[in-house]
Amino acid sequence: MNHSVDSEYSSFNPKSNKDSLSIDLLSDLPIELLSQLKEVGFLSLKDVIIEGPLELSTRSGISMDDSNFIYNQAITFLEDIGVMEMRFTPATTLYDKRKRIGRISTGSQNFDKLLGGGIETNAITEVYGEFGTGKTQLCHTACVMVQQICSQGGLDGGALYIDTENTFRPERIETISKARHQNPIQILDNIVVAKAYSSSHQELILSESSRIIESQNIKLLIFDSAISLYRSEFLGLSSLSLRQQRLNKLVHSIMRIAQTHQIAVLLTNQVQSSPEAGFGNISSKAAGGNIFAHSSTYRIFLRKSNRNRIARMVDSPNHPESEALFSIGESGITDPQRNNS
Ligand code: GTP
Numbered sequence: 233m234n235h236s237v238d239s240e241y242s243s244f245n246p247k248s249n250k251d252s253l254s255i256d257l258l259s260d261l262p263i264e265l266l267s268q269l270k271e272v273g274f275l276s277l278k279d280v281i282i283e284g285p286l287e288l289s290t291r292s293g294i295s296m297d298d299s300n301f302i303y304n305q306a307i308t309f310l311e312d313i314g315v316m317e318m319r320f321t322p323a324t325t326l327y328d329k330r331k332r333i334g335r336i337s338t339g340s341q342n343f344d345k346l347l348g349g350g351i352e353t354n355a356i357t358e359v360y361g362e363f364g365t366g367k368t369q370l371c372h373t374a375c376v377m378v379q380q381i382c383s384q385g386g387l388d389g390g391a392l393y394i395d396t397e398n399t400f401r402p403e404r405i406e407t408i409s410k411a412r413h414q415n416p417i418q419i420l421d422n423i424v425v426a427k428a429y430s431s432s433h434q435e436l437i438l439s440e441s442s443r444i445i446e447s448q449n450i451k452l453l454i455f456d457s458a459i460s461l462y463r464s465e466f467l468g469l470s471s472l473s474l475r476q477q478r479l480n481k482l483v484h485s486i487m488r489i490a491q492t493h494q495i496a497v498l499l500t501n502q503v504q505s506s507p508e509a510g511f512g513n514i515s516s517k518a519a520g521g522n523i524f525a526h527s528s529t530y531r532i533f534l535r536k537s538n539r540n541r542i543a544r545m546v547d548s549p550n551h552p553e554s555e556a557l558f559s560i561g562e563s564g565i566t567d568p569q570r571n572n573s
């Protein structure tokens with residue numbers, strides 16, 4: 233059975249992608265070595281960065297020393313051509329870049345303000361909360377918003393939606409698009425959906441995602457949810473350490489994808505049942521333990537508030553802990569109506 237990314241795209245041949253930064257650019261390396269790396273799927277310099285030196289060595293059979301050398305060569309090349317940050321960069325340059333960083337509107341001005349303007353590129357934004365708090369609705373709305381031009385809150389790009397809970401609904405995209413006066417067919421055309429059936433299938437999809445990101449001008453990568461398959465497969469204390477290892481590898485790959493492709497990553501997470509929460513109270517603890525806590529750039533907790541929802545910025549390197557009131561309507565995520573609280 234072929235669980236490749238998506239039937240329409242699985243025929244896409246990465247070897248024919250002339251725009252990618254081919255590893256042939258490392259012209260100092262022997263041709264035989266370059267062929268060996270290509271054989272095991274390292275076609276571009278970005279593949280080398282995203283997979284990391286350990287994976288490079290494991291898959292190709294070359295020594296760790298050689299693998300580290302190639303990895304550093306790839307980083308240096310990408311630094312030189314401006315794809316990656318120079319390793320010694322003045323803070324003023326970084327500050328100028330941060331002011332121009334791409335952001336995607338959530339659909340709600342209140343929510344955008346909480347995020348400092350919208351869902352940020354080159355970063356992981358994690359949204360967690362109980363069932364029905366709007367995580368999947370946010371993912372659907374963001375798929376529409378990312379396609380808008382910059383002045384309308386988008387990045388003029390597509391979305392790659394990794395659906396692990398079978399809750400992606402094209403008809404919801406249609407209603408959100410129509411409510412936002414967009415052509416639903418065009419919007420649906422720019423969303424690539426990959427259904428993941430197991431944690432290893434999710435990892436396979438991620439490892440194939442670079443091709444889709446480049447060929448389809450993807451600016452937003454969504455995981456709804458990032459962790460549920462791991463939670464259902466790795467049960468009990470005995471498998472906890474393996475689960476955390478796998479999750480650690482996953483989130484680091486996701487972060488490298490965000491940074492090398494300069495795209496936004498939105499991932500949803502569940503809340504952990506917590507005895508401290510007590511009967512009738514909501515746990516505000518995200519699942520996934522420390523792995524997610526340390527890897528997400530921004531962590532946002534969602535909860536219900538009558539007919540509205542509240543988003544709380546729980547962890548951020550540059551925002552105070554604050555809250556925003558938003559609502560779910562025809563147009564997806566939106567600001568609450570005045571009489572709707
Ligand atoms: P889990 O995945 O179960 O953890 O929940 P979630 O946080 O992903 O919830 P989701 O985003 O699916 O939000 C579900 C809520 O969105 C429902 O309770 C509805 O109130 C609302 N909703 C879903 N579809 C529509 C719609 O078409 N119109 C409107 N107005 N609201 C909708």
Ligand code: MG
Pocket residue numbers: 367368369397399456
């Ligand atoms: Mg959901």
